[in-house]
Amino acid sequence: MVKLCRQCRLALLIFLLMLPMSLVWAAPEIMPVENIKVGMQGIGKTVVSGTKLEEFGVEVLGIMKNKGPSGDLILVRTSGDVIDRTGGIAQGMSGSPVYIDGKLVGAVAYGWSLTDHKVGMVTPIGDMLKLWDMPDNYNDTMQFMKEVPDFEPMTTPLMVSGFSEHALTMLQDKLKPFNLVPQEVGEAPSDVVFSPLEPGSAVGLELVRGDVSVGALGTVTYVEDNKVLAFGHPFLKKGNIGYFMTNAYVFSTVNGLENSFKVGTMGEAVGVINQDRGAGIAGYLSRYPTIIPIRIIVKDNDTGQTQDAAVQVVKDEQLSSILSATTMFNVIDKAMDRVGPGTAKVSFEISGQNMPGGIITRENMFYSPASIGELAVGEFLEAMTMLTGNPYNPVNLMDVKVHVSVSEERRTATIVEAQTKTPSVKPGENVEIGVKIKPFRGEPIQRIVSFTVPKDQPEGPLTLEVRGGGMVPLIQLLAKNQGMDEGLLLLGNPKPKNQEFADVVKEFMERDRNNEIVVEVLDMGMENLFGNAALGKDKNNSKKQEKDIVENTVSLKTDIKAINAKDKKKQGKVKNSITTDYIIDGDTQVVVNVVKDPVKK
Incomplete structure (x- = not known):
């Protein structure tokens, strides 16, 4: 009987030990x-x-x-x-x-x-x-x-x-x-x-x-x-x-x-x-x-130092993007082991469910004279915020990869001038534009950008804007300088009120990059809005400039229906670009003459 009781107590003890402590x-x-x-x-x-x-x-x-x-x-x-x-x-x-x-x-x-x-x-x-x-x-x-x-x-x-x-x-x-x-x-x-x-x-x-x-x-x-x-x-x-x-x-x-x-x-x-x-x-x-797995690899090209980090971030519409971006900055800061100016190349890939295309990729270059690490995380933070806080539907992020290379060298270049090799061109034909850029503390170099004239482009002068991908387009800059309402610029090409999630993602992925030379049609309707004065052709008569702007603004508003109808057929602004090894700043304009039959010399 005693032996049986001992066996019972032993069995009970084993049972209790096998249970979770709680x-x-x-x-x-x-x-x-x-x-x-x-x-x-x-x-x-x-x-x-x-x-x-x-x-x-x-x-x-x-x-x-x-x-x-x-x-x-x-x-x-x-x-x-x-x-x-x-x-x-x-x-x-x-x-x-x-x-x-x-x-x-x-x-x-x-x-x-x-x-x-x-x-x-x-x-x-x-x-x-x-x-x-x-x-x-x-x-x-x-x-x-x-x-x-x-x-x-x-x-x-x-x-x-x-x-x-x-x-x-x-x-x-x-x-x-x-x-x-x-x-x-x-x-x-x-x-x-x-x-x-x-x-x-x-x-x-x-x-x-x-x-x-x-x-x-x-x-x-x-x-x-x-x-x-x-x-x-x-x-x-x-x-x-x-x-x-x-x-x-x-x-x-x-x-x-x-x-x-x-x-x-x-x-x-x-x-x-x-x-x-x-x-x-x-x-x-x-x-x-459920978590967001993130892998971040940063290389400092000056020291050869590579910092690699893997983290798991909780899914939270307000916090995930902040925590992800600050973690990225932390890895950059540790790899550089310094604070100050520099150039960074950043690429990232974000995969997930319930998001357009299932994957977002983006590459860009950045330069900062003060803190390159802080600037380098900007677009990644924007992308994560766009996805986790989107107003369309919850997104389940499955994988995030970030690659950064950074150096202290200033990799910037300024557009000096641009010229077309052919003064006249037919609608639908290509025109090559030679763009001279001057790297910081370097000799000028030439880059060629090929631009296709729209097939429905009418005869006459066609003004093309040549700018760095990170530069504000000329028309927007002129409007700001003239103290005009930004909404006026959207009269001829208004943004969709009910934009789809896929369109938001596409715009982000196809956005101009800082290291691109962009050639696009300068909207002549908007150019006329500012008049010659806005383009610097009549700098001595400010009162006349203001009068021209007001008159042209009224004219543009009056003809808004026609402009909108025309823009719907365009399906977006015509432009082309090339990628360089520099962050490009500055802009200029070139004019080509669109004719049915090119003038033969």
């Missing part, structure tokens, strides 16, 4: 907020260093009716050795569970700054449990948190590792609208052993992981089976989300005059956080969010 822990009883009285005392649990759980004292001071974003809040005073060491309730303690008579009351969530840091607010556990019943449809709608009078949420520190000083500054600037303040921290010790999450454990909400990490640090409030509650207040209050849940390591807790705060870093990914609401955050263990 199933072995006995779920505590819940104390409803209506049963809590002033003067009751209890304990709280948190981690202030490493991964060790520690306890602190809690005394109830009162119940604040309907003062929280989800209902009542419990006013408490904390005490004990832990609180003395931390200087009070610290940032990062958000979510620390509070127990009275062994029953779970709620999570530390709010406190005062510049006053008694030992007094704070607790979010009742009853409000937090409701998060598990919320729908999980991944709704990215931004919401704003209801303020708690005279109190502020225990700010959730945003811990960043792997970022350079300049990249961290950019990230801080980009995240200001979200009231997030990133702080650079190190990585967890390589020999640290993380235990399963339990009430009081440090927990991470991670937005970027891989060769860099960006995430928020807080405390676990409650674990039931594979479900987790934490923070006791919102992160961004975005509702249904999909962020990484990680364990976390706390380096130390720093005392501060305004607020104390924990300094820590993200650990291993252990699940997904799928709810971010007024009462806290919630998620599941052993489930993981």
